[in-house]
Amino acid sequence: MGKKRSLNDITTIVLHCADTPNGRATSIEDIDRWHGERTPPFKRDLSIDPKHQPHLKHIGYHYVITLDGEIHEGRPLIETGAHVSGHNHDTVGVCLIGRDQFTPKQFHAIQIIKSRIEAQVGIKLPIKGHREFDPNKTCPGFDVQAYVNSGYQPYEHRVLEIKKDSSFNTQQTYVPLKKSENKERPMSVLTTIAGLFKPAADLIDNLHTSTEEEMIQSNNLVALQNELVIAQNQITSQIIQLESDLLKAQSAIIVAEANGQSWMQRNWRPITMLTFLVLVVADTFGLTEFRLSEQAWVLLQIGLGGYVVGRSAEKIMPNVMKAMSK
Numbered sequence: 001m002g003k004k005r006s007l008n009d010i011t012t013i014v015l016h017c018a019d020t021p022n023g024r025a026t027s028i029e030d031i032d033r034w035h036g037e038r039t040p041p042f043k044r045d046l047s048i049d050p051k052h053q054p055h056l057k058h059i060g061y062h063y064v065i066t067l068d069g070e071i072h073e074g075r076p077l078i079e080t081g082a083h084v085s086g087h088n089h090d091t092v093g094v095c096l097i098g099r100d101q102f103t104p105k106q107f108h109a110i111q112i113i114k115s116r117i118e119a120q121v122g123i124k125l126p127i128k129g130h131r132e133f134d135p136n137k138t139c140p141g142f143d144v145q146a147y148v149n150s151g152y153q154p155y156e157h158r159v160l161e162i163k164k165d166s167s168f169n170t171q172q173t174y175v176p177l178k179k180s181e182n183k184e185r186p187m188s189v190l191t192t193i194a195g196l197f198k199p200a201a202d203l204i205d206n207l208h209t210s211t212e213e214e215m216i217q218s219n220n221l222v223a224l225q226n227e228l229v230i231a232q233n234q235i236t237s238q239i240i241q242l243e244s245d246l247l248k249a250q251s252a253i254i255v256a257e258a259n260g261q262s263w264m265q266r267n268w269r270p271i272t273m274l275t276f277l278v279l280v281v282a283d284t285f286g287l288t289e290f291r292l293s294e295q296a297w298v299l300l301q302i303g304l305g306g307y308v309v310g311r312s313a314e315k316i317m318p319n320v321m322k323a324m325s326k
């Protein structure tokens with residue numbers, strides 16, 4: 001039976017795992033039932049805080065962190081738990097659903113619950129794994145001190161990856177990457193690059209599930225966003241350099257051709273250009289029986305080199321295509 005205690009008695013947070021199959025959804029009610037089926041059963045003293053989770057009559061933990069990273073309350077902090085033999089009086093029991101692999105949101109929730117408990121108790125509290133109290137136990141299935149020392153990064157090799165075709169919890173997406181919705185073609189290289197960074201930004205947004213979490217994340221977030229902007233700028237300047245080099249090479253070829261020996265060598269580009277121009281005009285006024293395909297535009301762009309080149313052309317092309325297809 002739980003005993004009443006003062007918040008001042010609390011010195012340590014003890015982390016547990018539920019020892020349930022990794023990734024299988026389990027609720028705090030499930031754990032409450034299991035703790036009631038033990039011999040002897042765990043029992044709460046509901047007279048200590050009658051309004052606190054009265055439907056949970058057995059649970060030994062103070063908090064349970066489910067796969068979605070949600071924090072569920074079990075016993076109140078002013079009631080001793082039943083989770084770590086010989087140390088229940090001065091500890092808080094936090095249980096992660098799973099055995100030795102947990103979702104990134106669960107790892108993140110550990111940091112949140114730690115600061116939440118500390119706010120109530122009024123002092124900083126060390127966090128330990130159950131096995132640090134009992135060498136015969138593997139609970140919670142990972143090295144808590146290494147996790148803390150890493151700055152609460154999801155513990156290596158202990159991050160649960162949920163497959164998309166998973167039969168359980170199909171609504172939970174632990175990797176909320178969004179597919180690019182940009183179907184505009186031809187897409188400029190710069191747009192493509194910007195698109196590469198968008199999923200990362202979306203990912204950051206999706207990480208936020210509460211204001212509290214947001215506050216903790218905000219510092220990391222700003223740093224990450226700064227890094228993204230720097231990376232994007234670097235790649236952009238590299239592309240501009242690349243295009244400039246390409247332009248130089250193309251114009252060199254055109255100059256060489258213009259000074260060429262044969263009439264054909266000097267004039268094939270202007271002739272091709274004129275041919276395409278005629279086609280475009282005819283196409284625009286609906287004089288042809290076919291529509292110029294986008295591929296024709298790409299051919300025009302590649303084949304004509306110095307006449308239609310560069311990023312500016314790539315930007316203009318979609319608008320031209322749009323205007324023409326009306």
Ligand SMILES: [Zn+2]
Pocket residue numbers: 015016017083130139140
């Ligand atoms: Zn344990």
